[in-house]
Amino acid sequence: MRWGGNALPPQPRIKSGVAEKDPAPHGGGGDRAAAVTALDAASASASRRAPSTAQRAASFRVPAGILGGLALLTAALFAASLAIGPVALTHIAPDVARTILVELRLPRACLALLIGAGLGASGAAVQGLTRNPLASPDVTGVSAGAALGAVLAAYYLPGSSTVATAAGALGGAALALALLLALAGRGASAATLVLAGAGVSALLGALTSLALSLAPSPYALYDALTWLFGSLADRSLVHLAVAAPLIIVGTALLCSRPAALDALALGEDVAATLGHRPRAAPTRVLIGSTLAVGGGVAVAGAIGFVGLIVPHLVRPLTGHLPGRAVLPSALAGAALVLAADLLTRAAPPGPELKLGVLTTLVGAPFLVALVLRGRADAPR
Amino acid sequence: MLHVDGLARPPALAALGFTLAPGTLAALAGPNGAGKSTLLRGLAGLGAGPGTVTLGGRRPTPDRFAYLPPSREAPFAIASRDVVAMGLSRPDAHAVARALARVDAADLAGRPLTRLSTGERARVLLARALVGAPPLLLLDEPTANLDPAHALLVARLLREEAARGAIVLFASHDLALARAHADEALVLSNGALVAHGAAREVLGGAVLARVFGVVLGPDGFREALSA
Numbered sequence: 001m002r003w004g005g006n007a008l009p010p011q012p013r014i015k016s017g018v019a020e021k022d023p024a025p026h027g028g029g030g031d032r033a034a035a036v037t038a039l040d041a042a043s044a045s046a047s048r049r050a051p052s053t054a055q056r057a058a059s060f061r062v063p064a065g066i067l068g069g070l071a072l073l074t075a076a077l078f079a080a081s082l083a084i085g086p087v088a089l090t091h092i093a094p095d096v097a098r099t100i101l102v103e104l105r106l107p108r109a110c111l112a113l114l115i116g117a118g119l120g121a122s123g124a125a126v127q128g129l130t131r132n133p134l135a136s137p138d139v140t141g142v143s144a145g146a147a148l149g150a151v152l153a154a155y156y157l158p159g160s161s162t163v164a165t166a167a168g169a170l171g172g173a174a175l176a177l178a179l180l181l182a183l184a185g186r187g188a189s190a191a192t193l194v195l196a197g198a199g200v201s202a203l204l205g206a207l208t209s210l211a212l213s214l215a216p217s218p219y220a221l222y223d224a225l226t227w228l229f230g231s232l233a234d235r236s237l238v239h240l241a242v243a244a245p246l247i248i249v250g251t252a253l254l255c256s257r258p259a260a261l262d263a264l265a266l267g268e269d270v271a272a273t274l275g276h277r278p279r280a281a282p283t284r285v286l287i288g289s290t291l292a293v294g295g296g297v298a299v300a301g302a303i304g305f306v307g308l309i310v311p312h313l314v315r316p317l318t319g320h321l322p323g324r325a326v327l328p329s330a331l332a333g334a335a336l337v338l339a340a341d342l343l344t345r346a347a348p349p350g351p352e353l354k355l356g357v358l359t360t361l362v363g364a365p366f367l368v369a370l371v372l373r374g375r376a377d378a379p380r
Numbered sequence: 381m382l383h384v385d386g387l388a389r390p391p392a393l394a395a396l397g398f399t400l401a402p403g404t405l406a407a408l409a410g411p412n413g414a415g416k417s418t419l420l421r422g423l424a425g426l427g428a429g430p431g432t433v434t435l436g437g438r439r440p441t442p443d444r445f446a447y448l449p450p451s452r453e454a455p456f457a458i459a460s461r462d463v464v465a466m467g468l469s470r471p472d473a474h475a476v477a478r479a480l481a482r483v484d485a486a487d488l489a490g491r492p493l494t495r496l497s498t499g500e501r502a503r504v505l506l507a508r509a510l511v512g513a514p515p516l517l518l519l520d521e522p523t524a525n526l527d528p529a530h531a532l533l534v535a536r537l538l539r540e541e542a543a544r545g546a547i548v549l550f551a552s553h554d555l556a557l558a559r560a561h562a563d564e565a566l567v568l569s570n571g572a573l574v575a576h577g578a579a580r581e582v583l584g585g586a587v588l589a590r591v592f593g594v595v596l597g598p599d600g601f602r603e604a605l606s607a
Contacts, residue, residue, distance in 0.1 A: 131455040131456075133455065262466065263466055265454075265455060265456045265458060266463065266505070266508070267449055267451055267453065269421065269426050269447065270447065270449060272424075272425070272426055273424050273426070273442060273447040274442055274466065274467075275441075275442035275443070315456070315457075319458065319459055319462050320456045320458045320459070320462075320492060321456070321458055321462060322456055
């Protein structure tokens, strides 16, 4: 290793002879103060570089090629999701084909796109917020809360099952967020959030198990269980109308102000001194992921591992900056869920291969591979 | 001028005040738990507590000071040059390269933070604080984890920063380095400012014996006999 110290010029002492010979403690007199005011003013004007800290975001741009490539991939999978199905649309009456396309395939494809985007963005943002690359949206307890709410709603709420389940899931997600904030307190550190999230997640998970074991009827239990596995089969435009606004608003919140999450990688103190309000990022990420994940779980059940894996695939493409990875993770999450949903439909006829089961089947080995590779690559 | 008046962060730090002139390189010394990090955080506007801090008559805004925390943790594999760029308000590849070269980390520009040794990471994180050339630098142990040659390099860097007119306040346990390079020294003990003056005087025998309980002998520091 080279050491450049010798190349440095001799120490210039250009302190206008003020503090140099008079490093007296505690305000060495008014003349000295007057003499240095000029220096102060000069350094202040020279430093007028950042009229607003929001401009710091400009330092980091995701390469357009990566965003474009991911968008193209997502669009292609979306088109495939519309085109592929048990019935070939070209061989049937046009009005029937139109009905199948608009009322069956379009909601399914749109939901896969939105839910994947919400999970990918939530995963990337939660990992950035908690500064933990192995965190997933589940660590906040939002998924567990949504699942509990949906199961209870399926049992007890009368009326249209779609709206009731969705409302229950959202109520559960909101409950989880409220519990998390109550436990961790406002302005909590990342470590506190993770700990509180683990507690909320475990509590709500246990309550879900309790609710399942107290199912009013075997049919209710079956319905609740299959719903929990996560699926996009037979979703309608009503499901889409329920979930879309929540996921879109949540994902937009998560994708805003990426520079704040980037700065958090250097610690909460550094982020604050770089001008990012300390409480803004946690609030934004928690509310955004509650909306995006809660909206998804509300209509499609739990789809595991997407939020954990996608940021890991994306971060190497975006220089490992956690904030910069959020938007591409939304696109990659959309592509992944679209692809996984296509796979479940490609499976042989018979009992449905659940989307949530498939993503977890693929995701778990991936996680193990990740941990093993991380161990091999450990710095020391 | 940096004016500090009545700054307190209970229970670690009692109310204290001092003034530093532009172009001053000041060392902050004191035993473990004396309140050095708490003071630096307080000057950076972190932590709740009373007191006023003004820089050139105004509250220091994020673009007018840089704070280097004592932690060298790095959870994500961000490249060194991207870490340093976070200290700038707009992209400037030349400034980033220059800052990395100044801390002898030019060859680490493309290396992820997670693949650096603690000392290398410390220098890259220091470059992040220096790159924007702010008028106030608050550095918590910038020479910790560094080998003697790099500690000397950093001491000279801080001298250069002071020479361009910046106020540099750095915490350090390397009393010999602080005494040799700093203009002024502030000594904290049990959350109180017990000495502030010329580094050569303040970091001399009497204060060392009183605050740290050590004296400087021919073979380095040794414990002072209790009075």
